[in-house]
Amino acid sequence: xxxxxxxxxxxxxxxxxxxxxxxxxxxxxxxxxxxxxxxxxxxxxxxxxxxxxxxxxxxxxxxxxxxxxxxxxxxxxxxxxxxxxxxxxxxxxxxxxxxxxxxxxxxxxxxxxxxxxxxxxxxxxxxxxxxxxxxxxxxxxxxxxxxxxxxxxxxxxxxxxxxxxxxxxxxxxxxxxxxxxxxxxxxxxxxxxxxxxxxxxxxxxxxxxxxxxxxxxxxxxxxxxxxxxxxxxxxxxxxxxxxxxxxxxxxxxxxxxxxxxxxxxxxxxxxxxxxxxxxxxxxxxxxxxxxxxxxxxxxxxxxxxxxxxxxxxxxxxxxx
Amino acid sequence: xxxxxxxxxxxxxxxxxxxxxxxxxxxxxxxxxxxxxxxxxxxxxxxxxxxxxxxxxxxxxxxxxxxxxxxxxxxxxxxxxxxxxxxxxxxxxxxxxxxxxxxxxxxxxxxxxxxxxxxxxxxxxxxxxxxxxxxxxxxxxxxxxxxxxxxxxxxxxxxxxxxxxxxxxxxxxxxxxxxxxxxxxxxxxxxxxxxxxxxxxxxxxxxxxxxxxxxxxxxxxxxxxxxxxxxxxxxxxxxxxxxxxxxxxxxxxxxxxxxxxxxxxxxxxxxxxxxxxxxxxxxxxxxxxxxxxxxxxxxxxxxxxxxxxxxxxxxxxxxx
DNA sequence: ACGGTCTAGTTATACGTAAAACCTGACGTA
DNA sequence: TACGTCAGGTTTTACGTATAACTAGACCGT
Numbered sequence: 001x002x003x004x005x006x007x008x009x010x011x012x013x014x015x016x017x018x019x020x021x022x023x024x025x026x027x028x029x030x031x032x033x034x035x036x037x038x039x040x041x042x043x044x045x046x047x048x049x050x051x052x053x054x055x056x057x058x059x060x061x062x063x064x065x066x067x068x069x070x071x072x073x074x075x076x077x078x079x080x081x082x083x084x085x086x087x088x089x090x091x092x093x094x095x096x097x098x099x100x101x102x103x104x105x106x107x108x109x110x111x112x113x114x115x116x117x118x119x120x121x122x123x124x125x126x127x128x129x130x131x132x133x134x135x136x137x138x139x140x141x142x143x144x145x146x147x148x149x150x151x152x153x154x155x156x157x158x159x160x161x162x163x164x165x166x167x168x169x170x171x172x173x174x175x176x177x178x179x180x181x182x183x184x185x186x187x188x189x190x191x192x193x194x195x196x197x198x199x200x201x202x203x204x205x206x207x208x209x210x211x212x213x214x215x216x217x218x219x220x221x222x223x224x225x226x227x228x229x230x231x232x233x234x235x236x237x238x239x240x241x242x243x244x245x246x247x248x249x250x251x252x253x254x255x256x257x258x259x260x261x262x263x264x265x266x267x268x269x270x271x272x273x274x275x276x277x278x279x280x281x282x283x284x285x286x287x288x289x290x291x292x293x294x295x296x297x298x299x300x301x302x303x304x305x306x307x308x309x310x311x312x313x314x315x316x317x318x319x320x
Numbered sequence: 321x322x323x324x325x326x327x328x329x330x331x332x333x334x335x336x337x338x339x340x341x342x343x344x345x346x347x348x349x350x351x352x353x354x355x356x357x358x359x360x361x362x363x364x365x366x367x368x369x370x371x372x373x374x375x376x377x378x379x380x381x382x383x384x385x386x387x388x389x390x391x392x393x394x395x396x397x398x399x400x401x402x403x404x405x406x407x408x409x410x411x412x413x414x415x416x417x418x419x420x421x422x423x424x425x426x427x428x429x430x431x432x433x434x435x436x437x438x439x440x441x442x443x444x445x446x447x448x449x450x451x452x453x454x455x456x457x458x459x460x461x462x463x464x465x466x467x468x469x470x471x472x473x474x475x476x477x478x479x480x481x482x483x484x485x486x487x488x489x490x491x492x493x494x495x496x497x498x499x500x501x502x503x504x505x506x507x508x509x510x511x512x513x514x515x516x517x518x519x520x521x522x523x524x525x526x527x528x529x530x531x532x533x534x535x536x537x538x539x540x541x542x543x544x545x546x547x548x549x550x551x552x553x554x555x556x557x558x559x560x561x562x563x564x565x566x567x568x569x570x571x572x573x574x575x576x577x578x579x580x581x582x583x584x585x586x587x588x589x590x591x592x593x594x595x596x597x598x599x600x601x602x603x604x605x606x607x608x609x610x611x612x613x614x615x616x617x618x619x620x621x622x623x624x625x626x627x628x629x630x631x632x633x634x635x636x637x638x639x640x
Numbered sequence: 641a642c643g644g645t646c647t648a649g650t651t652a653t654a655c656g657t658a659a660a661a662c663c664t665g666a667c668g669t670a
Numbered sequence: 671t672a673c674g675t676c677a678g679g680t681t682t683t684a685c686g687t688a689t690a691a692c693t694a695g696a697c698c699g700t
Contacts, residue, residue, distance in 0.1 A: 001679095002679070002680050002681080003656085003657080003680090003681095004657095004658080004659080004679080004680065004681080004682095005678090005679070005680080007656095007657065007659080008658085008659090011657090011658075011659095013658090013659090016677080016678090017677085017678070018677095018678065018679075019677080019678060019679090022679080037656080037657070038364070038424075038655085038656050038657070039363075039369075039424035040361075040363035040364040040424060040655085040656080041360075041364050041655070041656035041657040041658090041685090042656080042657055042658080043359075043360035043363075043657095043685095044358070044360040044361050044364050044655090044656080044657075044684095044685050044686065044687085045656080045657045045658050045659085045684080045685055046657085046658070046685090047685075049359075049360065061385075062382075065381075065385060068404075072404070081403065082404075083401065083403055084388075084392070084402075084404070104358075104359040104360065206583075207583055207586060207587055234583065234587075237583075237587035238587075240587075240589070241587075241589070244589060263526075263527055263554065263557075263584075264583075264584055264587060266527060266528075267527055267554075267557035267558075267560075267561075267584060267587065267588065268587065269560070269561070269564060321649095322649075322650050323650095323686085323687085324649085324650065324651080324652095324688080324689080325648090325649070327686095327687065327688055327689080328688085328689090331687090331688075333688090333689090336647080336648090337647085337648070337649080338648065338649075339647080339648060339649085342648080342649080357686080357687070358685085358686050358687070360685085360686080360687090361655090361685070361687040361688090362686080362687055362688080363655095363687090364654095364655050364656065364657090364685090364687075365654080365655055365686080365687045365688050365689085366655090366687085366688070367655075
């Protein structure tokens with residue numbers, strides 16, 4: 001029972017090389033000694049770590065927590081580990097937590113919303129898969145996309161069908177493909193209907209930010225919006241507060257929609273009509289794509305469908 | 321310029337062993353070649369990985385995301401990495417993602433709310449620090465605690481001072497020291513005032529769960545609670561919905577309090593009176609303690625203070 | 641002049657694994 | 671009998687690092 005035999009058996013490559021008898025002896029001994037192969041040694045020998053990096057803009061988001069969960073599950077199923085690039089506050093040349101650890105990664109799965117962090121990471125040429133980036137990718141990386149364009153169309157159509165003509169888009173102030181697509185898709189969809197107006201208010205992705213942005217937008221002269229389309233459920237919560245302060249009721253006076261369908265959406269009163277994004281599935285698809293790339297295969301194409309969930313925050317506009 | 325010299329210089333242990341001239345030559349070469357020391361080899365040689373495991377019940381919580389952020393920041397400052405134990409759904413003997421990776425950890429930082437996961441992990445004797453566990457720890461591990469007992473007292477006193485006498489405790493259905501302490505502290509504090517009643521409703525930590533639990537509790541005969549103390553902001557959101565369904569207004573008819581002070585607390589209408597827990601600080605303290613243990617030092621003692629944030633969800637009970 | 645000390649290096653080794661290369665005895669076949 | 675084949679092992683090597691052990695001069699005091 002040499003070390004080599006042990007390695008073969010435990011590595012599950014012993015068929016035809018080791019007898020069933022010895023294999024069992026090895027397994028028994030391993031069990032008895034609670035033996036665990038040393039990962040560092042294995043990584044050194046193989047030159048791979050079976051660890052990938054997940055780059056997200058901030059973890060303090062239910063959405064990205066879901067992405068992590070999905071990605072980590074798939075990774076674990078394939079014997080991979082997932083390590084997180086910490087929230088962007090801590091990023092900078094001076095204190096890049098992956099300054100050295102980068103050398104210990106097999107690949108990177110990155111959200112397009114963390115482009116700044118990406119440039120910091122993208123010194124070396126690690127296999128990269130983008131979550132929600134330009135399909136005609138400037139980075140030359142594979143991408144996995146939520147079909148957010150479709151979701152935006154669904155929202156627009158839903159509101160138009162209810163009779164809305166005057167819109168406010170509370171938009172995330174983050175340079176990212178996703179948000180560009182939403183703005184563009186919303187604008188084109190509305191332009192197709194004569195007599196519609198569209199106002200846009202940019203804001204950081206916080207409740208307070210959306211509150212302030214919405215208040216300013218509501219105070220702007222011109223036809224008052226009867227429908228507010230938000231880039232995210234959290235922003236919608238801010239909009240609710242702004243409307244409340246102006247004495248406007250949801251949905252009687254103003255309809256509101258969000259994106260994500262996180263717990264907050266049903267905590268609001270009335271419950272929020274929103275585009276449900278399946279964050280875990282997103283993470284799973286992303287990880288599958290990355291594993292495919294690492295494996296030399298071509299990752300599956302095709303956008304992940306999204307779904308409009310109609311709740312109490314949207315209704316026909318009041319006739320005045 | 322031997323390999324040893326390089327190792328010494330890059331490892332910053334060259335004083336008195338290598339001349340400044342050679343040291344600079346090494347640094348220059350490393351820069352030019354974009355050389356990064358191989359982590360696997362270093363880990364193998366040193367028998368340490370500078371990686372610790374953070375065990376949390378679920379990442380889909382703003383609170384634990386904050387804990388991670390704080391812990392990861394401190395870890396990074398000390399050249400350590402943090403890896404997460406995935407959400408508990410995936411846990412089980414059959415598919416423990418750390419089955420082998422465990423051997424590659426230097427220590428564990430674990431929330432008491434993930435006790436089940438802990439037993440799965442706690443086969444080997446890794447240095448362990450508990451977040452919020454029994455100070456007379458049955459595990460013999462160091463602990464870092466939020467002073468949740470004090471927070472509970474503050475809430476109780478606040479509501480008692482407002483004149484409330486009939487209470488409902490919407491309690492998390494998770495066996496954990498934290499929640500035990502809250503229940504106990506609330507009960508003793510209220511018992512000290514004659515004429516008070518306390519009802520308790522257990523629930524999983526979801527909005528829907530709290531909604532159902534609160535509805536049931538409200539339908540129970542007996543004096544109707546005028547104050548609802550929730551173990552968590554998310555539960556409070558469920559209580560808001562239950563009260564709304566019963567036609568009760570917050571805070572006019574019923575006062576509500578939470579714990580955590582996550583974004584949801586200010587998204588609610590009225591904004592939620594809650595116990596603010598500094599999640600990041602919690603994570604930072606925990607990581608400091610763990611690093612101390614790894615270093616052979618004794619971790620700092622002392623609970624982390626919490627703060628009652630009074631907002632619009634609490635008021636004097638209506639005189640009827 | 642010569643042993644001793646100090647400086648600035650180099651050489652050698654071990655860490656635990658995976659896998660290639662090598663060994664050995666049993667068996668089948670001509 | 672001689673020889674090839676094969677199953678079932680074992681020995682050996684390389685991975686890249688940290689560090690202990692060693693070495694070669696330079697310098698110094700006596």
